Amino acid sequence: MHFRFLKISISIDLSYWIFLLLVIGSIGPYSEGLLWAGVFTFSILIHEYGHALMALFFGAQPTIVLQAFGGRTIFNESHVTDKQNFLITLAGPAFQGLFALMAYLLLQFNIFSGYLLNYLLFVTMYINSRWLLLNLIPIAPLDGGWLVRYILEKKFGRKGYLTSIIIGLAAAAIAIPWFYFQGYHWFFIMQLFICGWHYCKLWQKEQESS
Template identity: 25%
Template sequence: MDSTPPFTWQFNLGRIPVLVEPSFWLMTAMFGLMGSSSWQTVLSWVAVVFVSVLMHEIGHALMAMGLGCDIAGIRLYMGGGLTYFDRTLSRWRDVAVSAAGPLTGFLFGGLMLAVYEFVPPKSYMGYVVLRQLMWVNFGWGIINLLPVPPLDGGHIARGVLGPSRQRIALWLGVITAGGVVALALTFKLFFIGIMFGMFGYQCWQALQVARDIKPLEPVKVAEIEPDALARGWQALRSGHESEAARLGHLALSAAKPGEESNAARDLLAWVALTEGNARAAVSHLEKVQPLEAARPYSLAMAYEAAGLHERALPHALAALEKERTESVTSLAVRLLVKAQRLDEAERTAREFSWKATAKRDTLLADVAVARGDFGAAAALHASIFEAGGNAEDAYQAARAHARAGQGAQASEWLKRALEAGYDDYEELAQDPALAEARSAPEIAERLARRGKGVA
């Protein structure tokens, strides 16, 4: 399944792929509405933030490219922006890349200030746009330099302090974030208070797994790799992707060519997958030497997430031979369905010993849908719902009935889904298969009562 969210905008800036998630527009618009009720001002604000954040990330990308990196992509999302590149950098080069983003913003803001002074706008909206550009590039740039991970200032602080003082850098982030929260609450800037409260909490969590790395003699540098790698996987499993990435890059920098560096690249690929950056995951795994040494399951997951299903399938089948687990089997069946190898997909799903039959039946329902046997798919989803009571299963049963032309059953199962707590009203509003079912008077009334207006 492609991990890219629906309605994502993707384009290229030269050699740099850019991905803009819907959450970026939503959060930017909400932030704009907090300061203005004029739709023109909010619209200009969204455009200004888009251009400014993109310029900021381009600054990171150009610096990284100048230091010999390949750029896997730029991602704009609810939390701002991220630039992905394909290799670890030395400590001070990494600091330079982190500082390049805010510096680019300051330069861009300075250009806007010069325009404002020497070519003053003649319209009110021109004045508004220039003020917004200066505020975002100067104001946000200064905030972004605060020593709080995951802001650039936090990365710079960690780089300046070095691997032997990482806990000091995290404590600095906790203390700074706490000070900003206190100021924000004093001036009733609740959004900033919530944001830095989250940053401070993340730093506090990272302190639980972070450990300072003492400088080692060159002959002992390899001793750091197994520990860093193990702690990287621990951090990733605990949900601390940034710490896992740091440890993965550390392991890679200390690794010998071959098995050690390949293991570090596997960790970095899974960090990228967790962050939703399939292209970076593929880039890491395709640098494994030789490529055949890459873990088949990792390759299959990365290719699937990147939408390269044909390239993913052979690796998924190879993984199935080596590690026959539920995750590997599910992946293999999904890809076999994509390839229309439906008999093989069904056989693979039925032959595996599942801990819960619901997982098997969900996959068998996907096979039935691919065959056009919507009645069988509806029966499977209904059985799964009766066993577990998950609203999503009732919704899928309604979809399958609708696609089978069974309108009455579709309406009944859609009602059961709503009663069980199904609440993805946007999906329901846009689902063409359920157009007739959701227009039924009783269901339309239910939806109207919930105030969603999707009937």
């Protein structure tokens, strides 16, 4: 599936639909699963549009791709500086944080009286707040990992890069069991496991080249 919105091309891969069916099937009643899947998809787009709109602002021609385990924003990195790349990365969590905050405030001030709308706001707040917390863990390819790596590498060079790998490995070792015992969905745990495995390979590569 392909479409454009706000001058940004969006592509939804078949793997995303398969993944979404697995998510729906693990939630409970079919109608509730569809609601969660809808909010989940919209939340991904909000997050990715944060990246994409900032990239568009810098003239980097962004494209959003939804695929299994989430989404990613592809843009022409040769057209942006390191600082602009940092801001593009930061914009995704910022958009998602504002989205979660909006849902929270609407719930707190009881703007809507209907049960369905309030439940929709709760699901929106729940998914985005938890996803935001996950996404800011300092381990790439999560945004928190890229942000920490940029800051450390900018200040300390190669030593900063190696430090970011160590931080990422420690973050994965702590976060995986913590998120599990906090009752996070298997989707979040799987993402962390993949990220941790990626950092293990990075550390192994650095050890072999040193």
